[in-house]
Amino acid sequence: MSNQLRMSLGTMIGIVVVSVGMLLESPSAFAQRSPLERRVRGFDSNEDGNISIEEFRGPRDRFRLLDRDQDGVISSAEVTQYFSRSPTPARASDQNDTQADGVLRFTYPSTIDGASCTGTIWIPEASKEMPPEKYPLVAFLGGGPGVGTIPNDILAECQKRNWIAMGLAGRSWPRGSLGDCGFTVSMAYLDHPNPAIGPGQQDVLDGIDWALTNHPAEPKRVYLCGFSLGGRGTYMMGLKCPDRFAAIAPFAPATDMFELDIRTSESRASYPCRMAIAEGVVGTSPRSATLRSMQSGRFLIENAFNLPIFHGHGTEDGLAYNLRSKTSYAHGYNMTIDSSWRGVYEFQGKQFDFGHTPTLAELHQRHPDGYPFAYMFTRIGHAVDKKWLEGTSTNQGEGVPHPEAPNRLIGAFDFFERHQLKKSPETVVFKTYTDNVSKAYWLAIDIQRPWENLPGAVRAKLQSPHKLAIEAARLTQISIDLDLAQLNLTSSQPLRIDVSILEEPCFDPALMPQKSDSQDLKIILKSETFSQSRLDDLTISGANGEIQYEDQKIIIPVLLDPAGPRAILIQ
Structure with a gap:
């Protein structure tokens, strides 16, 4: 049944279908929910009554907070239980x-x-x-x-x-x-x-x-x-x-x-x-x-x-x-x-x-x-x-x-x-110990061992509109917003990404991996200009495994080792 037909039927019998768990609520009950609760309930995109980690569009620590029984999904009852304890929303x-x-x-x-x-x-x-x-x-x-x-x-x-x-x-x-x-x-x-x-x-x-x-x-x-x-x-x-x-x-x-x-x-x-x-x-x-x-x-x-x-x-x-x-x-x-x-x-x-x-x-x-x-x-x-x-x-x-x-x-x-904010700086350095503090400027990172006091970090430098150098330590993936970074991917000029292990003597010593350590890393490239037809036409070299293409994303597996940088060419 289409959403439009479902809403029409709901209107006919005096109810509203809420986009979480196919729940039927009266308009007054739905209106009494706080804007934040309505937003969280709206994450249930497939309307199966549960919000998975893939559907949840918020920090991961908030997902764990709402998922009270830690079964990997947030149920409608868990949403209700959480927000029933919340203070009355304030009006700005x-x-x-x-x-x-x-x-x-x-x-x-x-x-x-x-x-x-x-x-x-x-x-x-x-x-x-x-x-x-x-x-x-x-x-x-x-x-x-x-x-x-x-x-x-x-x-x-x-x-x-x-x-x-x-x-x-x-x-x-x-x-x-x-x-x-x-x-x-x-x-x-x-x-x-x-x-x-x-x-x-x-x-x-x-x-x-x-x-x-x-x-x-x-x-x-x-x-x-x-x-x-x-x-x-x-x-x-x-x-x-x-x-x-x-x-x-x-x-x-x-x-x-x-x-x-x-x-x-x-x-x-x-x-x-x-x-x-x-x-x-x-x-x-x-x-x-x-x-x-x-x-x-x-x-x-x-x-x-x-x-x-x-x-x-x-x-x-x-x-x-x-x-x-x-x-x-x-x-x-x-x-x-x-x-x-x-x-x-x-x-x-x-x-x-x-x-x-x-x-x-x-x-x-x-x-x-x-x-x-x-x-x-x-x-x-x-x-x-x-x-x-x-x-x-x-x-x-x-x-x-x-x-x-x-x-x-x-x-x-x-x-x-003397200083103004740079939204798209040439170089980004970011370090974290957890999975809920992970984004800065035009990149985001996931670290290998969150909450173990073993930090992960990245240093990424835009060397030209068509070249990016990345150094990584203890990361599982790096997401790059090509639009915000102002990196260009054109048919006449390939995009080159050089990826290597971060070795920085003046950083926190706890950050440095062992010389012999290798890292399996995913480079995720995002752009609003990506269409499926354009993704199908791309040629990518330097990957260490199968490349995945998703909606406005390219996911490239890379193996980092002490031997030297790994070059990825996209054209």
């Missing part, structure tokens, strides 16, 4: 709660579960000099007591430049839900598979999307900054989603999620919270180590190839430092210029050494065409120094000279001013 709106300086409180709904999220925003008045569609946007993530607010100095800089300012809180986190974390927002900004812990990152991204939709913000000039807890969130979010931001500025951040455990005993009050986030003692299982790595900026710093970073830190910061004995501004140095730092901590007589991770200075020195960064260290404790925002004279701190004023150190806002 500006509220009549204007504070000093024209700052407005607003609410918006989470795309994860419809929960009500909050924030504050300041919007400049339109002017001839700055048309509404051209306003840069600065989103700020607060520390423990300042979540959802815009600090006065941040607001003043935005007002001076006529930029939109936002303070994002996300949802309200109850104190003590993971043990005594010391403050109420311990889970803010996290990206975690447990829905009771992890929607915080998406809450922030949803807030930014809300502003881009409802206010005159420029998508290519969205900047993320944050202090302390928010500085950690800034690093995590920027490095997991580098194609969302023109630049980021972490201020006094914890660059390692477990820096408190590195320098203190497990008796510290915050320890139960850290254990809950890691689902155990970090280092005692691959999953706990993975959760620690994915919440710590230093383990993902390689992803900053196209992401400009400004790092501000105090030389007398007594809270955010990463060593057992206090060392001035060590925490800022270990992400920027000091490669001597190692993460070591003990638990019940066992020592866990997470080793050295690369600094921005090391990465930029080896790859001068990437890893743009600046920093400033001034004599201040655990706070945001106004000098970090507006810059200062060279005798007031340590940092990077302003390109146009050598006697001054560049501040975060002048640093922001």
Whole structure:
């Protein structure tokens, strides 16, 4: 029976056929479902009553979350059970709660579960000099007591430049839900598979999307900054989603999620919270180590190839430092210029050494065409120094000279001013430990062993409109969007893809495979210009097995080995 006939019959007898499991619902029952639930139910494309992993058009961790009995499909009952526990969806709106300086409180709904999220925003008045569609946007993530607010100095800089300012809180986190974390927002900004812990990152991204939709913000000039807890969130979010931001500025951040455990005993009050986030003692299982790595900026710093970073830190910061004995501004140095730092901590007589991770200075020195960064260290404790925002004279701190004023150190806002988002960069570097953080710019990856604290990574470089070089480590497949990458496949000019094993001495040592390792890899090429007739006419050489052709996709198996690059020619 056709869908059109089915709908006609449904209308005749006063029912609506919903596209999940051939369920019959009244119009009022269907309308009462949240938009997100209706969207999830719409994934059941074959209308058999179940949603398979192939039909599910969302992150894989969300599929596992909905598939409560873990049988490989999401039933209609499981969808109902999940959404019956969700909060009432919030309606995005500006509220009549204007504070000093024209700052407005607003609410918006989470795309994860419809929960009500909050924030504050300041919007400049339109002017001839700055048309509404051209306003840069600065989103700020607060520390423990300042979540959802815009600090006065941040607001003043935005007002001076006529930029939109936002303070994002996300949802309200109850104190003590993971043990005594010391403050109420311990889970803010996290990206975690447990829905009771992890929607915080998406809450922030949803807030930014809300502003881009409802206010005159420029998508290519969205900047993320944050202090302390928010500085950690800034690093995590920027490095997991580098194609969302023109630049980021972490201020006094914890660059390692477990820096408190590195320098203190497990008796510290915050320890139960850290254990809950890691689902155990970090280092005692691959999953706990993975959760620690994915919440710590230093383990993902390689992803900053196209992401400009400004790092501000105090030389007398007594809270955010990463060593057992206090060392001035060590925490800022270990992400920027000091490669001597190692993460070591003990638990019940066992020592866990997470080793050295690369600094921005090391990465930029080896790859001068990437890893743009600046920093400033001034004599201040655990706070945001106004000098970090507006810059200062060279005798007031340590940092990077302003390109146009050598006697001054560049501040975060002048640093922001010099950078815009590149949607289709020439080179993409991306590393991950899981299967739910896997996409950046014009490529996506699947790693060999997700959730085992064994990262996979790719570095892909567009060498010409007809040539792409790919280096891969611990991957099972790489998907390339040819249209977004602006790669051309024409009858007169073949497309060449050189694929080899990633060997990068200044990356995280845990990333490097053994020299003798070989990798079975699938290269997936996608393009909206692909038609079946065009795919049938293609000739492909260099594959290691049967090539598959699907709707607007070419799937090419490749065997990587230490002998050298594998060349694929498509014409």
